Amino acid sequence: MSDTAVKTKVQQTPQVSGAPKAADALEARLAALDLPRGAFASARGAALTRLRDMGLPGPRDEYWRYTDPRPFNTPEPKPLTVEAALESPLFTGRDKLTLVFVDGVFDAEASDDLSLEGVEIATLAGAGAGHWAADLFGTLETAGQSPVKRPFAALNTAAAQDGLLIRVTGKPSKPVHVLHRRRAADADAMWHHVIRVETGAELTLLESGMVGARSNGVIEVDLAPGAKLHHVAAKRAVDPRVGLSHVFARVAEGATLKSFTLSVNGHHMRNEAVIDMDGDDAVAHVAAAVLGDGDVGPFHHDDTVFITHGAERGESRQVFKKVLKNGATGVFQGKILVKPGAQKTDGYQISQALLLDEASQFLAKPELEIYADDVKCSHGSTTGAIDEDALFYLRSRGVPRERAIVFLVLSFLADALEEVEDESLRDEINERLDAWLTTRPQI
Amino acid sequence: MLKINNLHVKLEEEDKQILKGLSLEVPAGEVHAIMGPNGSGKSTLSYVLSGRDGYEVTDGEATLDGESLLDMEPEERAAAGLFLAFQYPVEIPGVGNMTFLRTAVNAQRKARGEEELSSGEFLKVVRAKAAELQISPEMLKRPVNVGFSGGEKKRNEILQMAMLEPRMCIMDETDSGLDVDAMRLVSEGVNALRSPDRSFLVITHYQRLLNHIQPDVVHIMSNGRIIKSGGPDLALEVEENGYGDLLAEAG
Numbered sequence: 001m002s003d004t005a006v007k008t009k010v011q012q013t014p015q016v017s018g019a020p021k022a023a024d025a026l027e028a029r030l031a032a033l034d035l036p037r038g039a040f041a042s043a044r045g046a047a048l049t050r051l052r053d054m055g056l057p058g059p060r061d062e063y064w065r066y067t068d069p070r071p072f073n074t075p076e077p078k079p080l081t082v083e084a085a086l087e088s089p090l091f092t093g094r095d096k097l098t099l100v101f102v103d104g105v106f107d108a109e110a111s112d113d114l115s116l117e118g119v120e121i122a123t124l125a126g127a128g129a130g131h132w133a134a135d136l137f138g139t140l141e142t143a144g145q146s147p148v149k150r151p152f153a154a155l156n157t158a159a160a161q162d163g164l165l166i167r168v169t170g171k172p173s174k175p176v177h178v179l180h181r182r183r184a185a186d187a188d189a190m191w192h193h194v195i196r197v198e199t200g201a202e203l204t205l206l207e208s209g210m211v212g213a214r215s216n217g218v219i220e221v222d223l224a225p226g227a228k229l230h231h232v233a234a235k236r237a238v239d240p241r242v243g244l245s246h247v248f249a250r251v252a253e254g255a256t257l258k259s260f261t262l263s264v265n266g267h268h269m270r271n272e273a274v275i276d277m278d279g280d281d282a283v284a285h286v287a288a289a290v291l292g293d294g295d296v297g298p299f300h301h302d303d304t305v306f307i308t309h310g311a312e313r314g315e316s317r318q319v320f321k322k323v324l325k326n327g328a329t330g331v332f333q334g335k336i337l338v339k340p341g342a343q344k345t346d347g348y349q350i351s352q353a354l355l356l357d358e359a360s361q362f363l364a365k366p367e368l369e370i371y372a373d374d375v376k377c378s379h380g381s382t383t384g385a386i387d388e389d390a391l392f393y394l395r396s397r398g399v400p401r402e403r404a405i406v407f408l409v410l411s412f413l414a415d416a417l418e419e420v421e422d423e424s425l426r427d428e429i430n431e432r433l434d435a436w437l438t439t440r441p442q443i
Numbered sequence: 444m445l446k447i448n449n450l451h452v453k454l455e456e457e458d459k460q461i462l463k464g465l466s467l468e469v470p471a472g473e474v475h476a477i478m479g480p481n482g483s484g485k486s487t488l489s490y491v492l493s494g495r496d497g498y499e500v501t502d503g504e505a506t507l508d509g510e511s512l513l514d515m516e517p518e519e520r521a522a523a524g525l526f527l528a529f530q531y532p533v534e535i536p537g538v539g540n541m542t543f544l545r546t547a548v549n550a551q552r553k554a555r556g557e558e559e560l561s562s563g564e565f566l567k568v569v570r571a572k573a574a575e576l577q578i579s580p581e582m583l584k585r586p587v588n589v590g591f592s593g594g595e596k597k598r599n600e601i602l603q604m605a606m607l608e609p610r611m612c613i614m615d616e617t618d619s620g621l622d623v624d625a626m627r628l629v630s631e632g633v634n635a636l637r638s639p640d641r642s643f644l645v646i647t648h649y650q651r652l653l654n655h656i657q658p659d660v661v662h663i664m665s666n667g668r669i670i671k672s673g674g675p676d677l678a679l680e681v682e683e684n685g686y687g688d689l690l691a692e693a694g
Contacts, residue, residue, distance in 0.1 A: 387533075388496060389533050390533045390535055392494075392495050392496070392517060393529065393532070393533040393535075394535070394543070394547075395494075395516070395517035395518045395521070396493050396494070396495075396517050396518075396520075396521055396526075396527050396529075397521055397543075397547040397603060397607065398518050398521035398522050398547045398548075398550045398551035398554065398607065399518060399543075399546055399547050399550050400518050400550055401516070401518065403546060403550065404518075407535065407538045407543065407546075408535070410537055410538060411535050411536050411537040411538050411586075412537070413537065414536050414537025414538075414586075415536075415537075417537070
């Protein structure tokens with residue numbers, strides 16, 4: 001890794017508010033929602049004001065240049081027409097606390113009991129006045145609105161029906177598993193989790209399952225000094241759904257955030273991670289593995305990451321891998337911002353696409369913006385095809401072509417999977433990927 | 444076993460003829476060596492026989508036990524009993540050496556209509572063969588060839604050969620990049636596999652390897668053809684005098 005000091009201009013998001021048409025679109029969007037009241041009414045009200053100030057993004061918005069925001073803007077989602085295929089759930093065979101969400105709403109009956117030593121869990125819909133999360137709900141989202149506006153996150157804070165409020169005070173004996181299920185074909189699921197990991201505490205958060213026609217999930221993560229959160233999400237869609245997610249994290253001194261997302265198919269997806277490393281020696285790793293097949297339905301997947309180093313000796317890694325086929329489109333927008341004084345920062349970013357045919361495309365916008373003079377930051381982005389030498393090597397040993405390609409796809413994704421710290425989790429995801437790739441050669 | 448007759452091969456992408464009427468026959472149980480100056484087409488021969496893309500056969504034929512190799516996919520050639528030990532074995536991160544080997548062994552067995560090995564049976568065999576080649580259990584678990592030294596990569600090639608039990612083994616400069624001890628290990632591995640119904644075609648630049656793996660026949664290749672064949676002495680002659688005289692003699 002070479003030392004670089006690159007300064008690029010901050011991309012200013014054009015303001016779309018004030019245009020009457022855009023404002024009408026936002027009001028129509030809001031009118032279709034049942035805006036919740038309750039314990040966090042003031043935060044929700046402030047989010048609504050924030051949203052009205054910024055408006056919904058338009059197609060000319062710089063930050064939405066590669067991904068059409070319109071499927072997220074319409075008042076109603078396009079209903080699903082395909083039945084979800086039955087599939088054995090992930091993360092089986094391990095002790096865990098499973099919390100079920102149906103169309104974005106907590107289902108107590110289907111879930112495990114909320115008690116787990118070292119963790120306090122409540123639901124957003126059920127939280128009463130004076131809840132600890134009241135001080136946090138919406139604050140990291142608000143902080144994440146600068147320098148780039150993220151209207152759908154503000155929309156979520158204003159309108160999310162439910163979510164989890166998790167406060168970790170110890171080292172629980174098992175992970176918390178959020179399992180999504182869908183019921184209505186036209187569900188417009190919106191959930192908002194707040195996770196606070198106290199000093200020295202640790203949590204593994206798993207997410208899996210299938211959500212509705214349209215989804216908008218926000219997780220606000222506040223890590224106290226020395227805290228650790230290991231987040232592993234596996235999302236698979238067998239239908240043309242539209243989804244958006246945001247992770248907003250604040251990482252204090254010596255704290256560690258590791259987040260890995262596996263996405264298989266979908267239709268129009270965008271995952272954003274906004275991470276603020278505001279304590280010395282903070283660590284943040286975000287990684288994703290994406291498999292997209294345009295034959296299953298139009299496929300567009302966007303990973304957008306913004307990591308800010310605001311303190312010394314921070315270590316950040318972004319590892320994003322996409323395998324694209326049959327006209328699938330992959331997008332990566334990733335930024336490392338090193339603030340003045342954030343010396344000895346170690347920032348790394350890699351985004352890579354493996355294109356299995358010429359009809360697919362990968363659009364990448366890697367950015368470094370550095371205002372400290374003693375840092376190590378590097379970034380790379382590549383787009384390539386299957387390595388013919390490796391393919392021949394495997395086939396020359398008798399491995400059939402289709403199987404050899406599965407091997408090479410798994411090989412390509414390996415760096416991203418490395419970011420799953422727990423080896424048994426990593427193996428399980430790898431095996432599932434292998435099975436998906438093998439049973440459906442078209443991915 | 445392996446019969447090559449009047450083989451003409453050009454590069455697919457450009458108009459460059461590499462093999463220009465090569466004929467060669469390796470009977471069952473024999474070890475044949477091919478030596479020759481750089482650019483004579485030795486590696487191309489190994490790639491064309493094993494089915495690598497990028498080459499066009501314009502004339503001639505190559506058969507294994509009477510079956511035409513040139514119409515088969517690389518994996519079909521492997522299942523038919525052909526094996527190429529690569530000069531530069533490829534690294535495949537994220538794919539375990541054992542997983543890869545087991546997949547290869549069972550894919551070949553399946554293609555031949557034989558029963559696949561269970562993981563217990565496979566493990567037992569692979570551990571024994573790996574131990575003979577001084578390949579540690581830790582190396583077996585690592586991703587294919589990743590972080591292996593030059594010698595380890597070549598030993599891994601021989602392990603694959605031992606597990607796949609091919610009938611016709613082609614070795615492309617297996618001695619390149621090997622120190623004396625690694626060369627001895629690799630050669631012992633190869634010699635242990637010698638049998639009356641298995642043949643070898645050993646491509647090398649140096650006579651040195653042939654001290655360890657003794658050939659029945661040595662062929663000298665130049666400009667896409669075999670220009671001279673003889674006994675093991677021919678390799679010694681090349682070592683001593685170079686290719687100059689032989690090339691002049693062949694015109």
